[in-house]
Amino acid sequence: MSxxxxxxxxxxxxxxDSKKEGNYYIKLKAMRKxxxxxxxxxxxxxxxxxxxxxxxxxxxxxxYKADFKYIDKLSNKIIVVDVKGFKTKExxxxxxxxxxxxxxxxxxxx
Numbered sequence: 001m002s003x004x005x006x007x008x009x010x011x012x013x014x015x016x017d018s019k020k021e022g023n024y025y026i027k028l029k030a031m032r033k034x035x036x037x038x039x040x041x042x043x044x045x046x047x048x049x050x051x052x053x054x055x056x057x058x059x060x061x062x063x064y065k066a067d068f069k070y071i072d073k074l075s076n077k078i079i080v081v082d083v084k085g086f087k088t089k090e091x092x093x094x095x096x097x098x099x100x101x102x103x104x105x106x107x108x109x110x
Contacts, residue, residue, distance in 0.1 A: 006085060014042065021067055021083040024110055028070060037070045037079075044069040044080070048097040064094040066107065083110045 006018035016022040031037045049062040068081040080098075084091070095107055 018083065018085060020085060020110070024068065024081065024083050028068060032070075036073055038073055039069075039071045041069040043067065046080075046098060046102060048094060048101055062094075062097070064098050078105055079108055080105050081108045081110060 006020075009016050009019050009022040011022045011025055014025070016025060025042075028037060028040050032040060044066050046064045046066070047061055048064050049059075051061040052059050066080045067083045068079075070079055070081075071077070072079050082091075082095075098105075098107060
């Protein structure tokens with residue numbers, strides 16, 4: 001069991017962190033079959049702060065990993081999805097950095 005009491009679920013051989021996330025994947029597959037979405041990507045990663053060096057120390061990059069990314073064929077927009085049961089302080093900070101860094105994208109919270 002995870003720290004947030006989510007029960008992992010396997011669909012199409014893919015392990016999802018929660019039933020809610022798995023159900024959203026099923027919904028996305030149905031939307032793709034209906035021709036509404038395209039280019040579904042699982043666990044897309046976005047760089048929030050690139051790695052850098054300062055005073056001889058190397059700092060690793062900071063990333064945000066969403067649950068899904070896809071193209072909405074009606075609006076032709078890229079949709080980034082995060083299936084949330086609980087919003088941690090870390091998530092809220094990463095969302096803020098994401099919103100600053102990727103002004104053309106928006107996180108859709110489910």
